[in-house]
Amino acid sequence: MIGLVDGNNFYVSCERIFQPKLEGRPVGVMSNNDGCIIARSAELKALDIPMGTPAFKLEELRQRGDIHLLSSNYELYGDMSARLTQLLRNACPDVAPYSIDEMFVYLEDFTAEQCEALGRKLRQRIRRHLGLPVCVGLAPTHTLAKLANHVAKQDPYYQGVCLLGGQDHTTEALLKRTPVSSVWGVGHRLAERLAIGGVRTAWELRESDEKQLRKRFSVVLARTALELRGTPCLTMNALDLPRQRIMTSRSFGQPTGDFTQVHNALRRHAQRSAEKLREQRSLARAVMVFLNTNRHRRDQPQCFPQALIALPSPSDDTRVILDTVRQGLEQMYRPHHHFMKAGVMLLDLVDAERHQLSLLGPTPHHHHPLLMAAVDQINQQMGRGTISFGMTNAPAAWQLRCAHRSPRFTTRWDELMLAGTHPGAIDACTSRT
Ligand SMILES: [Mg+2]
Incomplete structure (x- = not known):
């Protein structure tokens, strides 16, 4: 499960x-x-x-x-996300973050009842230890787990935890009333094309002929149909469409504790992520970087650090993203650990065309769309990585406007929550920043 x-x-x-x-x-x-x-x-x-x-x-x-x-x-959000991941890692053997607030947990050798009980326990524990409300979806495949989670959120009957067996009546009934556009990886444009062929619900997609789907649409859609039948066949990377976040990550050939090597891997991922971002004409508002040690090596010290940094303004510029990734790495890097995997995630994406530059905001002086387009074109024609970016220096600190930001309660000593008897305590704390 x-x-x-x-x-x-x-x-x-x-x-x-x-x-x-x-x-x-x-x-x-x-x-x-x-x-x-x-x-x-x-x-x-x-x-x-x-x-x-x-x-x-x-x-x-x-x-x-x-x-x-x-x-x-x-x-604050990045730190709470790290705490959520950590809590899950303490309870489940295998955890894979999918976005800042979505984490997959892999439960092999668990019965359905055990999975559901664990789901409820996790939900309670997260609420009690972190104060965060979450919902849990459980199913034999990624695609069904995503749907199960959606149901757990929408339908109070499930009280936050929904398990779909894949072959049972509940799954069938749910798929029959789920529009195909709500299935993971099926965007609105694809849903329109499917509707022409009479496929309007998730159930109709599940029942479609796999070979036809492959021929007329794509391998990914054919696999999605299989996933709806309960056959796992999509990996995390294939689940990127439609992309609300972009992730590039890879395991190292050899675990490494060397800062420069880790940095170089992250730099590659950052450049690739920025390319994907421009391909789909989006801008990112925030960048998350993360590192994993090898959880199977119990004899070695373990850590799974992550850092989340907001961009001064939404951007698709590789250099801005590289700079941010380096800041993140410096924040979270822990010496004396052997890292196994590194990743870069671009978050809170916004449509580049619809995004209007704020006249009042800081000047986006990194805005050079022609340069980025030229780099992408050369890399497309002559092979990925033909042109890449060298080490860049830290950007000037832009003065951000964030007049209504709450204190960074969990990461700054001088912004800790104040406990007091008078009702203005929290307000006093907020105004102090
Ligand atoms: Mg969410």
Whole structure:
């Protein structure tokens, strides 16, 4: 069985841990520079405020106290994400982060009952130890686990944990009422093409002829259909479409504790991720880097550090991403460990065409689309890596606007939560930053 643990409204939930007054209130988290809404609480969604709404349009609501808007606090979200991963690693043998708030856990040799019991236990433990609400989806394949998680979130009957057997009536009933566009890896454009051939639901995709799918669409779609039948055949990398986040990671040929080697691997992943980003015409708002030691080597010290850093403005520029990756590595690197795997994840993607540069924000002085297009073209024609970027220096510290950022409660000594009897304690803490 495969489990998918996914945080509910993750950014907002991280904020609520330390500011319980936000519980039950409409809360939005803004992009860097307080530009637009990138995360919403259920209450804010209920007000019909869409993702990407420019923050200035909500200023009146905010001033009236009807809604709460917070600057993004990536340091806090990144740290809570690392704690979530760590808690899961303590409980499950095999954990693979898929995004900042989604982690796959692989449960071999567990019965369905044991999986469900473990799912409930994990959910309780995460709530108690971290204060985070999560839902757990369990199924024999990645694609079904993702669907199971979606159901666990939507349908209160499941109380946060949903298990799909793959062959049972529950799975069949669910697939029959799930539009094919909700299946992992099936975007809206693909769903439209499928509809022409009469495939509208997940069940119809599952029942489609695999060879035809392969011939008329793609290998990935044929595999997705198999996954819906309960046959595992997709790897994490194949699950990238449609991409809300881009990940490039690889195991080292030889475990290494050498900073430069680790850095070089991350630099390669950063360049590849930036290429993928430009291919799909997106910009990233944040970069996550992570390292894993070999969990099978019990005789060696273990650690799984990760760092999450926000970009000054959304970017697809390889140099910006390289600089950020280096900052992240310096933050999280631990000497005396042998690392087995390194990865770079680009998060909170935004459509490059629709993204309008804020006139008030910092000048994106790294913005050179023609240079990046030239690099991509050369690498496409003459082979990947023909042109790559050398070591770059740290960027000048851009002064970011983040007037409403909550304290970085878990990573800064001078921003710890204050315990006090008077109700203004939290506010005092917030204004101190
Ligand atoms: Mg989530």
